[in-house]
Amino acid sequence: MIGSSPQQWVNTLMDTLGAPGAGIAIALENLFPPLPSEVILPLAGFAVSTGEINLIAALLWTTAGSVVGALALYGLGAWLGRERTVALASKVPLVKASDMERTEDWFNRHGMKAVFFGRMIPLFRSLISVPAGVERMPLPVFICLTTLGSAIWNTAFIMAGYALGENWRKVSSYVSTYSKLVLGIVLLVLLTFVVRRVVKSRKQGRRHRRRQD
Template structure:
């Protein structure tokens, strides 16, 4: 990819391999994003509008790529397992064992919905695969939910790129704003959590 932008690299990949190239780009994006899916998918839709890709093939191959990338992170979570995850979390300041227990309880109750809907949320699209692996969600269930959620996300963005044609970059602009809002909400929640923990810690030290 030296000497070319990520966008040019993805374009070359699709020009060379067709729809499977878009699938490979999405699989790589899921693990180590050279270019966000919000850019790859509309670009694939634009390519389909020009006849370079088959529209249905683009949807199927990018969904397959999403599943492959998600499986890589699922197996990472499975390899880490609960003990390693708890040990790593224990090294993070202000994180308690009870936090892990609550997270486990939450995933036990809402894991399936999280895997499905998480595929439609920037950043969490990839990250949700790790706790699914840690908790050893049944593989057929994980693959099925990942494929369904990814198919919805991928189809929406490919069709948007297909409809907009040469103006496909407009899609990325709107999603960038959406991504920033999501990340902003998460950061505010983390700041609130840390602030509450710090205040509790100070009060505890004063009582002691």
């Protein structure tokens, strides 16, 4: 029996439904990050190695699940739209309208690469779908890029789980290090942004007081 409750839940889902169960788990993983793909996919690979599910079915269903989950978040971004997103962002401390404009310009230039490669980066795998929806990236393009990127990610992890067999948990431990590295980089970037914005704000405040004096 697998130890932690998320793993138990995924295992039960695949025992009950087979490959479609893995697809459902991956779709939910896009919406609920506590269900990490680096656990679901190697576990599916292990199930393939034992003959419980078919390899091709596992690859197809998990990729379909990735696309369905991504479409749900794309829909959220499309529903929010640019005006709502800017309004929400303006309420965040230290964030300015110009920041949103720069982010929008960046996505317009690099959105296709971001959606494709973002499928292979923890944390961004799910989040990248929201700005794609906000910017109304053409749906066929979004689906194509999501399918290709997700297929690469899913295949790599399923095959790793298949190759390792009962040692499939090793995949999760390796990716956990990768995920922590990505999270660390994100936190460092955010900290740098906050420090620079606070320093700039204080300088502007001092200049304003000097003018008044």
